[in-house]
Amino acid sequence: MAKATAGNSNKNKTSRSACPNSGSAAHTSTNSATRSYLTKPQVRAAIATIDFRANSKLMRMARFRALTAGIDAEDILQEAILRTLTSRRCPAGLKMEYFLMGVMRSIASAIIAKRYRDEAWYCNELHMVVSPLAPDEACEIAERSDAWRKALDDVVAGSPEIERVVDGIDQGLCGSALAEFANTDRARLASLRKAIKRRVNGVCVELIRLGEAA
Template identity: 85%
Template sequence: MAKAAAGNGNEIKKPRSACPNSGSAAHTSTNNATRSYLTKPQVRAAIAALDLRANSKLMRMARIRAFTAGFDTEDILQEAILRTLTSRSCPAGLKMEYFLMAVMRSIASAIIARRKRDEARYCSELDLVVSPVAPDEACEIAEHSDAWRQAFDDVVGGLT
């Protein structure tokens, strides 16, 4: 290793190569041919062995993801299991618990993104532009509301 002077006068040891991860095994390959995935029977066996008690790590994460997405806890977990069994490929070195957590995160993110898109679309279709109300208009609206409420109470009171 070569020594170099730091700005404060101290010497620092610098490695000779520019990147410490430049070796052949340092970076993971993006080539899917070299990756191994669990087979469907292995996935079923791993799911059957999961801890699904109320205070397990998987159920706690399901509650968090369900809360952020405005979804039911058991529904998001069942959807994650369904996707794992049908359309997702779980890498062989990854625990099933963590894989299901990632699938639930994906489901929750998709729900939130869809909700935001729908809100923007509905607001633009219906021309729902929320504009601030002037104080005098707010007072007028409150007076009209009170008058309508009183009239409604009179009508309902006359029926009893």
């Protein structure tokens, strides 16, 4: 009986010493390994290779984040770059565009959160109650909105080509970038822009008359 106990003890000792997670080999994983980050010169070099054209993925995201935060797209992008070059650490292996998108998201979220806090504070301190629009004012706003929508429809006039050009101009595109976005060539783009200008001049006359009549 004693021998059996001794045998079991030896087996247990052998089993424990053979465990790969014991001693110096205990539970080392990639999660606990030190993460590597880009150096500042590497960050500058990565930023220098980014596509900053108006229709690039990064610039589209900058315009979206700026819209949600109520600021300028160039401002939020420049602030993201500044933080990346100074106070942020960019993990190695992550595309710089994606890192900057994350920084812009953080900036926009902070601005929105601060705005909500400020609005809540002012409303609480001043006991402000937002009054609804007067019926006449609400009617005027609705009429003007309808007029502008109709004016835009008159400019586009059911043309998919003109609609793409107008959409591209709204995104800040011009030249070859605008032609590529509108899926046309430079010569055709010039013709379309002339047509747009003629139609805009026509609808502007009607909008001015509407403003004078108000």
